[in-house]
Amino acid sequence: MSANLTPQYHAAVDKLRRARTIEEKEAALLEMHALIPKHKATEKLQADIKKRLSRLKDEAKKKKPAKGFDPFAVEREGAGQIVLAGYPNSGKSALVGSLTRAKVKVTEYPYATALPVSGMMPYKDTYVQLVDTPPATVEAIPPGLTGTYKAADALLIVVDLSTPECLDQLEGIMRLLEEREVIDLSEEGEIAASQPFIIAATKIDLPESENNLQVLRELWPQLAFKPVSSRGAGLDELRKELFDILGVIRIYGKATGRDPDKERPFILREGSTVLDFAGTVHKDFPKKLKSAQVWGSSRFDGQAVAHDYVLEDGDVVELQV
Ligand SMILES: Nc1nc2c(ncn2[C@@H]2O[C@H](COP(=O)(O)OP(=O)(O)O)[C@@H](O)[C@H]2O)c(=O)[nH]1
Numbered sequence: 001m002s003a004n005l006t007p008q009y010h011a012a013v014d015k016l017r018r019a020r021t022i023e024e025k026e027a028a029l030l031e032m033h034a035l036i037p038k039h040k041a042t043e044k045l046q047a048d049i050k051k052r053l054s055r056l057k058d059e060a061k062k063k064k065p066a067k068g069f070d071p072f073a074v075e076r077e078g079a080g081q082i083v084l085a086g087y088p089n090s091g092k093s094a095l096v097g098s099l100t101r102a103k104v105k106v107t108e109y110p111y112a113t114a115l116p117v118s119g120m121m122p123y124k125d126t127y128v129q130l131v132d133t134p135p136a137t138v139e140a141i142p143p144g145l146t147g148t149y150k151a152a153d154a155l156l157i158v159v160d161l162s163t164p165e166c167l168d169q170l171e172g173i174m175r176l177l178e179e180r181e182v183i184d185l186s187e188e189g190e191i192a193a194s195q196p197f198i199i200a201a202t203k204i205d206l207p208e209s210e211n212n213l214q215v216l217r218e219l220w221p222q223l224a225f226k227p228v229s230s231r232g233a234g235l236d237e238l239r240k241e242l243f244d245i246l247g248v249i250r251i252y253g254k255a256t257g258r259d260p261d262k263e264r265p266f267i268l269r270e271g272s273t274v275l276d277f278a279g280t281v282h283k284d285f286p287k288k289l290k291s292a293q294v295w296g297s298s299r300f301d302g303q304a305v306a307h308d309y310v311l312e313d314g315d316v317v318e319l320q321v
């Protein structure tokens with residue numbers, strides 16, 4: 001029996017995927033619940049949505065009493081936050097060290113990283129926040145680290161290609177993340193319980209790595225592996241992947257009669273409209289907005305566009321309020 005999910009339902013799932021706060025997630029799930037066709041084939045999905053809603057409520061309750069300092073809570077900065085996840089010695093700290101200027105500890109012995117450490121990766125004219133973390137294995141994970149994973153916009157899962165243990169590392173980390181309901185590899189991917197993730201297969205510069213990469217690809221054909229070395233190979237491709245997975249666009253503001261402010265872009269979600277942009281610039285602007293002009297994705301420069309015009313990465317926008 002087919003579930004016959006509508007485009008509107010899929011749009012709500014997409015909203016859930018992009019949701020960053022508990023409130024946004026709840027709104028998207030409620031929308032999914034309202035839009036899902038109510039029949040036998042979708043019963044499991046309906047139950048999943050309800051389960052997620054009730055879990056969100058629990059999460060919200062737990063979050064409220066923000067007592068004291070939580071070293072596992074990393075404040076989001078830049079275009080988005082990506083948290084690393086992987087076994088001891090897999091190369092997490094070395095990767096963050098190569099991509100950012102963060103002072104991370106890279107050591108030959110495991111468990112050198114005890115708490116999350118944040119660094120900013122320059123990309124185009126913005127920054128992506130990378131968070132180095134203590135190791136997690138299927139047997140042991142520091143309390144609090146699951147929360148760091150869940151709060152991220154995406155995960156960078158790291159496996160060490162240079163060792164035959166890479167297969168155990170991959171299986172272990174995937175199982176851990178599934179058990180903790182951070183990611184969802186099940187067929188019902190529609191529910192989007194999942195954090196978006198990238199898998200960095202590190203230490204590609206070492207002798208056994210190419211062979212091990214083939215093995216991983218054969219055994220896990222459903223996953224995409226990005227071979228990298230913190231010494232250089234594959235880092236540029238990884239930078240692009242890390243930005244792209246955030247699903248954001250950079251928009252530049254322009255005041256009437258002036259050049260656009262190209263120093264610092266506003267970061268908006270993909271699919272954002274002129275009205276969304278106005279709200280980002282100032283909370284009163286959506287109400288006041290009279291007209292807007294766009295340079296970039298519009299048919300011609302300075303074209304007057306409707307409030308619901310969908311912006312693209314790199315657009316310059318002038319608002320008349
Ligand atoms: N050859 C090579 N060695 C690496 C690479 N990445 C990390 N290492 C080494 O692997 C060890 C563990 O790295 P580290 O980043 O501390 O691992 P973590 O425990 O996951 O943070 C260190 O000795 C690093 O120098 C790499 O891409 N190539």
Ligand SMILES: [Mg+2]
Pocket residue numbers: 092093094105106112113133134
């Ligand atoms: Mg480390």
